[in-house]
Amino acid sequence: MDTILEVNNLSKQFYKNKKLFTAVNGISFTLQRGECLGIVGESGCGKSTTVKMLTHLLKPDGGDIFLNETDIQKLRGKSLKEFYTEIQMVFQVPQDSFDPRKKIGDSIMESMRNHDIGKKEAQNRLEQLLQQVELPTEIADRYPNQVSGGQCQRAAIARALAVNPKILICDEATSALDVTVQMQIIELLKRLQKEMDLSILLISHDLALVQHLCDRVIVMYQGNIVEQGRTERVINAPENGYTKMLIEAAMLGQ
Incomplete structure (x- = not known):
């Protein structure tokens, strides 16, 4: 396997109640490449802040993020637009991520049109995509x-x-x-x-799902990575107390 995304010494701080708080x-x-990596931890551990930095939505205070050896913090204009063909995101509440006034098919095609895919090609691709995710084509005409x-x-x-991304962040x-x-x-x-x-980055608090899908897992606590390794090893023989x-x-929740 070769490395598609590399994160080095990434950090982010915010002011919370006039005090400096370290989120990451x-x-x-x-x-x-082709791997599924899970990031787990309870709410507030820094998972979402990390994702926002990986997707260029939040500027890190320190550290580097390389996508295919390119420093994403230096991307501007056209190269930033191209970056979003490489990395895409699926959010927590699906209905909230769609424009309620647009039909689902139009929303899917809009992302293609934004990346200069012609109307006819976008229409053909829409049908293929719906088939790929096991949805009937009539879904395209629904809100x-x-x-x-x-x-x-x-x-x-x-x-x-x-847009044929290489990385999917869930x-x-x-x-x-x-x-x-x-x-x-x-x-x-x-x-x-x-x-x-696809390379998948799965952000979750649900260890059962992570165990089912992920090759490796990272455990975060209070902005730090406290453990990482092969999922099977981390789940069956955790080394950290928080893990x-x-x-x-x-297990108690099952």
């Missing part, structure tokens, strides 16, 4: 509030894949769905990862 504290990790949460999340995945992408639908979405992601040679606590809590 000098973390380093890599994502390999986000006219489909189920699971269908809407499949449509969101189709939209993210529309930020708590299944937590708003019921358990059966969650597993269906995870199985879909597994299949797409294989078919498209042990997370696993025990997950």
Whole structure:
């Protein structure tokens, strides 16, 4: 495997109640091509702040992020636009990520049109994408509030894949769905990862889902990486006390 994303000593601080708060504290990790990497930890551990920095939505206070050996912090204009064909995101609440006034098909095609894909090609690609995520083509003519949460999340995945990204970031992408639908979405992601040679970064607090999908896992606590390694090893033989606590809590919740 070769490294597609490299994060070195990444940090971010915010002012909270007039006090400086460290959200991410000098973390380093890599994502390999075709790999699924999980980032787990309770709410407020720094997962979402990390994702915002990886997707160029938040400027780090320190550290480097390299996508295919290119420093993403130096990207501007056309090169930044090209960056978003490489990395795409699927959000927690699918309905909130769509414009409620637009049909689902138009929203999916809009992301293609924004990246200079012609109208006819976008229309053809739309049909292929819906098929890929196991949605009927008539979904394209519906509005986000006219489909189920699971269908809407499949449509969101189709939209993210529309520009053929190399990396898919799923930020708590299944937590708003019921358990059966969650597993269906995870199985879909597994299949797409294989078919498209996708690298997936799965942000979650659900260790069962991470165990099911991820090759490696990173455990975050209070802005720090406290443990990382092969998922099987981390789940079955955790070395850090916080990781042990997370696993025990997950087992009790089953």
